[in-house]
Amino acid sequence: MSDSLSSARGENGLLTAINPGTFDPVTLGHVDVIRRAAAIFDRVVVGVVRDPHHKQTLFTVEERVGFLEQALRGVPNVVVDVFSELVVDFARKHQARTMVKGLRVIADFEWEFQMNRLNHSLAPEIETMYVMSSPEYSFISSSGVKEIASFGGPVDDLVPPEVARRFRELYPDGRPGAPLSPQE
Numbered sequence: 001m002s003d004s005l006s007s008a009r010g011e012n013g014l015l016t017a018i019n020p021g022t023f024d025p026v027t028l029g030h031v032d033v034i035r036r037a038a039a040i041f042d043r044v045v046v047g048v049v050r051d052p053h054h055k056q057t058l059f060t061v062e063e064r065v066g067f068l069e070q071a072l073r074g075v076p077n078v079v080v081d082v083f084s085e086l087v088v089d090f091a092r093k094h095q096a097r098t099m100v101k102g103l104r105v106i107a108d109f110e111w112e113f114q115m116n117r118l119n120h121s122l123a124p125e126i127e128t129m130y131v132m133s134s135p136e137y138s139f140i141s142s143s144g145v146k147e148i149a150s151f152g153g154p155v156d157d158l159v160p161p162e163v164a165r166r167f168r169e170l171y172p173d174g175r176p177g178a179p180l181s182p183q184e
Helices: 003-007 028-038 061-071 087-093 106-123 142-150 160-171
Strands: 016-021 043-049 078-082 100-104 127-132
Touching: 016 087, 016 127, 028 043, 028 127, 043 061, 043 127, 061 078, 061 160, 087 100, 087 106, 100 106, 106 127, 127 160
Parallel strands: 016 043, 016 100, 043 078, 100 127
Antiparallel strands: none
């Protein structure tokens, strides 16, 4: 085993990566990225941000964890955990030397590049690996899914079944009126 690969393994001998996010809600795009990461790493820890500071969540942390666990139940080397510390501290806690992030569009890259540089300044030993979204999921965002669902639109092809079911419970008749543009 090469020195660089052995240094990437934790004390437990596993090549571990984390995949952090709010997952509010988890989409099929998230599931695709996590499954692909699970094919590369011995262990993937999906980190669910407990109380994100940059956005208000629709679903409780318990719901978000439950959705992920249901969607990933057939992937034995993936575990879901909640965190409320710096993402680099969460990575260290799980002996992960790699953070996996999905990228859909150029705007994702701009944000992730900024976060990468900040995280690298805090923990230069932790690398970030970017996984390009599969084309069929490149347009899906959690915020877009919430918007569609809140107006009664179908989201079954965008999210795992448990999430779609929960949206139908939350918005059985949708909200009246047309969605507002960001300028309104």
